[in-house]
Amino acid sequence: MRYALSLVGLLVPCSATWLLPQARNFIYIVPDGYGQASQTIARDYVSLLQNGENADAPVSIKLAADEMVIGTVQTLSSDNFITDSAASATAFGCGVKTYNDAIAVDDDGQPVGSILEAAHMEGFKTGLVVTSTINHATPACYAAHVKDRDSYEKIAEHEIGYSHPLGPQVDLLLGGGRCYFKPQSDSTSCRSDDVDLFGFAKKKGFRVMQDRKAFDELKKGTAKAANLPYIGLFNDGQMMYEIDRLRKPEQEPSLLEMVETALNSLDRATKWTRKGYFLMIEASRIDHAGHANDAAAHLFDTIMYNDVMKFVREWIDKHPDTIMMSAADHETGGLTLNGFDPLPLKEVSMSIEEVERLWEDFNGTDRRAYLADTILPGYGLSGLNESEIDTILSNDDLESDLTSRLSSKAGINWSTGGHTASDVTLHGYGSGWRGGNLKADMAGNWDNTELPVYIEGVLKVKMSKVTEKLRAQGTDWVGKRSEGGSNHIHGH
Numbered sequence: 297m298r299y300a301l302s303l304v305g306l307l308v309p310c311s312a313t314w315l316l317p318q319a320r321n322f323i324y325i326v327p328d329g330y331g332q333a334s335q336t337i338a339r340d341y342v343s344l345l346q347n348g349e350n351a352d353a354p355v356s357i358k359l360a361a362d363e364m365v366i367g368t369v370q371t372l373s374s375d376n377f378i379t380d381s382a383a384s385a386t387a388f389g390c391g392v393k394t395y396n397d398a399i400a401v402d403d404d405g406q407p408v409g410s411i412l413e414a415a416h417m418e419g420f421k422t423g424l425v426v427t428s429t430i431n432h433a434t435p436a437c438y439a440a441h442v443k444d445r446d447s448y449e450k451i452a453e454h455e456i457g458y459s460h461p462l463g464p465q466v467d468l469l470l471g472g473g474r475c476y477f478k479p480q481s482d483s484t485s486c487r488s489d490d491v492d493l494f495g496f497a498k499k500k501g502f503r504v505m506q507d508r509k510a511f512d513e514l515k516k517g518t519a520k521a522a523n524l525p526y527i528g529l530f531n532d533g534q535m536m537y538e539i540d541r542l543r544k545p546e547q548e549p550s551l552l553e554m555v556e557t558a559l560n561s562l563d564r565a566t567k568w569t570r571k572g573y574f575l576m577i578e579a580s581r582i583d584h585a586g587h588a589n590d591a592a593a594h595l596f597d598t599i600m601y602n603d604v605m606k607f608v609r610e611w612i613d614k615h616p617d618t619i620m621m622s623a624a625d626h627e628t629g630g631l632t633l634n635g636f637d638p639l640p641l642k643e644v645s646m647s648i649e650e651v652e653r654l655w656e657d658f659n660g661t662d663r664r665a666y667l668a669d670t671i672l673p674g675y676g677l678s679g680l681n682e683s684e685i686d687t688i689l690s691n692d693d694l695e696s697d698l699t700s701r702l703s704s705k706a707g708i709n710w711s712t713g714g715h716t717a718s719d720v721t722l723h724g725y726g727s728g729w730r731g732g733n734l735k736a737d738m739a740g741n742w743d744n745t746e747l748p749v750y751i752e753g754v755l756k757v758k759m760s761k762v763t764e765k766l767r768a769q770g771t772d773w774v775g776k777r778s779e780g781g782s783n784h785i786h787g788h
């Protein structure tokens with residue numbers, strides 16, 4: 297039995313009273329870096345567009361995530377009140393409190409089994425669908441074990457099963473981070489060795505997709521699904537922010553498209569099996585936009601998260617032996633909405649990341665005209681006067697200059713470029729009695745380590761069994777911790 301430490305230090309059994317509705321499938325959704333203010337921006341923005349765009353007469357609506365709120369989650373790590381994504385994902389992915397930077401290892405650097413690995417061990421199909429690089433901290437904690445989140449090459453190896461002591465654990469991987477799966481002889485590789493992880497994946501029977509075209513072909517199969525296992529990585533680095541992807545949808549699938557395809561595949565693969573599936577979905581880049589204090593990119597990725605939540609709820613209504621929970625790993629940006637009016641964000645058609653890329657790539661002669669005619673209108677800042685444009689040019693810090701102008705136009709105030717200690721919202725959904733049991737069980741405030749314990753109970757799997765196996769032959773394979781740590785909580 298598991299115990300939770302109560303406020304007065306008494307040991308209170310927390311699972312003893314859980315109803316634990318049994319289900320075949322579990323979907324866990326992480327909106328990385330998403331706080332309550334993120335949801336408020338998205339909701340009020342959508343409401344304004346639906347109701348005449350009049351900020352003087354705001355109308356209350358609900359987005360999908362609003363309708364599935366059941367509690368709150370504490371996020372502190374073992375060495376800081378402010379967690380990073382690695383410690384947090386180790387907590388909600390493996391049930392263990394650990395230090396910032398740790399990928400599914402405990403405070404002593406020993407590997408701990410994840411809920412995904414536990415499900416795999418019992419014969420469930422498993423999947424990871426993200427918009428960051430697939431070897432970024434959150435997905436990493438489900439299928440890799442390293443002492444330092446920056447060990448990206450090793451994380452990629454573990455995730456595909458190349459150097460994971462238990463072999464491939466994940467049947468379906470979709471996201472970014474392509475460059476880590478190619479040997480250094482490839483000019484687009486970001487590895488420092490000749491390991492060819494795509495080649496390895498093919499040998500292991502994975503279908504390998506490296507672009508949108510291959511993804512679209514995958515969807516052409518019966519029931520819009522393909523046979524497992526497969527890996528689809530659509531960008532060498534992070535996938536595009538949704539606000540940028542909307543202008544070039546032919547380049548990458550959206551998170552929603554990937555989720556739809558993944559669920560169809562998992563559903564088909566488990567139609568006649570005894571066990572169902574565990575799928576982790578991450579709306580990864582809400583966090584990155586928070587670090588950049590980029591209000592519009594944050595908004596559009598948060599709307600996409602709500603679109604995914606809506607789709608998953610409808611999916612569960614059609615596949616009722618499935619339960620979903622969703623909570624962020626932490627809040628990013630210390631977002632407050634004093635003087636708030638999100639309507640100016642409507643004029644924005646690119647992220648600050650795209651702005652910087654365009655600015656760096658510009659090879660013409662008239663930078664000033666390029667700024668005034670292309671960059672500023674693209675970032676929702678047309679109508680600045682000559683002296684303001686001169687100020688921007690002379691400041692020579694386009695990112696912070698433009699993001700703070702846009703944020704103040706929308707009355708959105710960031711208190712940091714890093715993470716905060718604020719609690720995050722817990723969402724959950726089940727159909728019929730399962731939903732009722734889930735709400736009765738999970739209403740309230742939880743420590744993030746308690747969440748996977750609940751999933752264990754629902755799926756009847758055990759993370760400790762994986763931990764035991766991971767440690768059976770020694771643990772040198774987790775590698776070393778690099779000096780100094782990487783300080784992800786305070787920004788990139």
Ligand SMILES: *[C@@H]1O[C@H](CO)[C@@H](O)[C@H](O)[C@H]1NC(C)=O
Binds near residue numbers: 657658659660
């Ligand atoms: C300048 O930029 C344009 C537009 O991005 C590109 O098509 C062109 O090849 C570039 N020229 C040089 C000399 O780099």
Ligand SMILES: *[C@@H]1O[C@H](CO)[C@@H](O)[C@H](O)[C@H]1NC(C)=O
Binds near residue numbers: 681684
């Ligand atoms: C340009 O705009 C700024 C900010 O609104 C204002 O303070 C300034 O007076 C304006 N300058 C001119 C020359 O209009």
Ligand SMILES: *[C@@H]1O[C@H](CO)[C@@H](O)[C@H](O)[C@H]1NC(C)=O
Binds near residue numbers: 700703704708709710
């Ligand atoms: C954010 O709030 C602080 C304190 O209220 C204020 O000084 C600052 O100008 C605000 N920033 C923006 C971008 O509105």
Ligand SMILES: [Zn+2]
Binds near residue numbers: 587
């Ligand atoms: Zn972050």
